[in-house]
Amino acid sequence: MNTKNVLSMLTELVKLPSVSSTLPSRDMGNIKVIEQLANWLEPLGFTIRILPIAGSPNKANLVATLGSGSGGLVLAGHTDTVPCDDTLWHSDPFALTERDGRLYGLGSTDMKGFFAIAIEALKPFLEKPLSAPLIILATADEESSMDGARSLVHADVSGARYAVVGEPTGLKPMRAHKGIVMKGITITGRSGHSSNPLLGNNAMDAMHEVMSGLMQLRQELALKYQHPGFGVPTPTLNFGCIHGGDNPNRICGQCELHFDIRTTPGMDNGELDELIQNVLTPVAERRAINIGLRALMPGLAAYEEPENSDIVTLVEHLTGQPAGTVGFATEAPFFQQLGLQTIVMGPGSIDQAHQPDEYMALDQIQPTVDVLQAMIKRYCQ
CATH class of the missing domain: 3.40.630.10 (Zn peptidases)
Incomplete structure (x- = not known):
């Protein structure tokens, strides 16, 4: 050589x-x-x-x-x-x-x-x-x-x-x-004066519910999928960044969350969208608010x-x-x-x-x- x-x-x-x-x-x-x-x-x-x-x-x-x-x-x-x-x-x-x-x-x-x-x-x-x-x-x-x-x-x-x-x-x-998917969730509500919550539809309140649902999904994935070969043997779901609202005295009209999921071998990345949507749909219907889900990058198996x-x-x-x-x-x-x-x-x-x-x-x-x-x-x- x-x-x-x-x-x-x-x-x-x-x-x-x-x-x-x-x-x-x-x-x-x-x-x-x-x-x-x-x-x-x-x-x-x-x-x-x-x-x-x-x-x-x-x-x-x-x-x-x-x-x-x-x-x-x-x-x-x-x-x-x-x-x-x-x-x-x-x-x-x-x-x-x-x-x-x-x-x-x-x-x-x-x-x-x-x-x-x-x-x-x-x-x-x-x-x-x-x-x-x-x-x-x-x-x-x-x-x-x-x-x-x-x-x-x-x-x-x-x-x-x-x-x-x-x-x-x-x-x-x-x-x-592990594999990886990166997702973005955008919630579009209605802004208004904070003195009367009925004047708007708070996107940040809705995002709180969404994040709670995703945390529950994280626990469910960890119970269902485990791979002892990894230092962290379960799938992970990480909240990476969040942006919303523009002033303390204004009802938040829009809120956006970016997160990733690291999948273990044997998981199907394609099933995750349905599982995430199952979290989002009830919140959107209950609050009469628009919630959009999109991929931030093509997933990797x-x-x-x-x-x-x-x-x-x-x-x-x-x-x-x-x-x-x-x-x-x-x-x-x-x-x-x-x-x-x-x-x-x-x-x-x-x-x-x-x-x-x-x-x-x-x-x-x-x-x-x-x-x-x-x-x-x-x-x-």
Whole structure:
């Protein structure tokens, strides 16, 4: 393994900004990163497909395939990063900086570093034809909408049966994580002078009832669904923010609540709307008030790979660690939906992601190369 090659590639990837954000003013494309990966992989013999994301200029997925057959391996990750405030960094977030055995830079661990290491790991397999395809799959917008992964179809992973999502887990295999839905509730009442409640219809009073109903729903979900593999073994419902009214002496005419639900494996996100609506409808009817429910983002299903699946057994053997669970969401459910046995496992730590001075430890590189090479040998040769 040539560490200099990894550092050179990661330097190039980090210096290409590819922030994705729900705020249009912060959002940018990832196409330059996709093109750079393509420029490295095509001369190595990979067949390159750059797939634009519909309605998103300068955003695309990359599907790079080496070999053919069936039973192959996908090495997958996202090319976007979260936004950053460079005034909080001790070095330029877009210039890879090595110090104290660490590689600092935005995306170094979440998760541009995975691509640099994966490309280095696959090089010994270029001299002999593979018996099953090796696919490098790079997506857009994981940090915001996950539109890149959502747009994948079966043809994009043709011939593959296994997938590694290289999110930073310290190279510990993870076989499950919770799903997430984010909802907004808007209650529109009627404002009026606070001296006479009959002059209006208080949206905040109605929201109080709604929140009480949602708290009861939270308890019901916790009793019905439990997964001992998670530190918090039940679904959670969190009230994130609330806005309403404009003055103490004025009846509140509108109130809005944003909340999320983290679902456990086995739950159907699609059923939640009905359960929430069952809370809202009685309040709306009793108070003769308008209550609207909407999604703040497309939901993400929970993910769980069976503990006895081939890929879990293999990575547990290769890493010497039992497969666990993580609290953060990944693109893994989308690869499962495409029929792939899927594991979440990559270099670096999630503790360093999404904050100033993000870094990958240098001592993560060689172990990751070793594990990926063993997986390529098992599934592609």
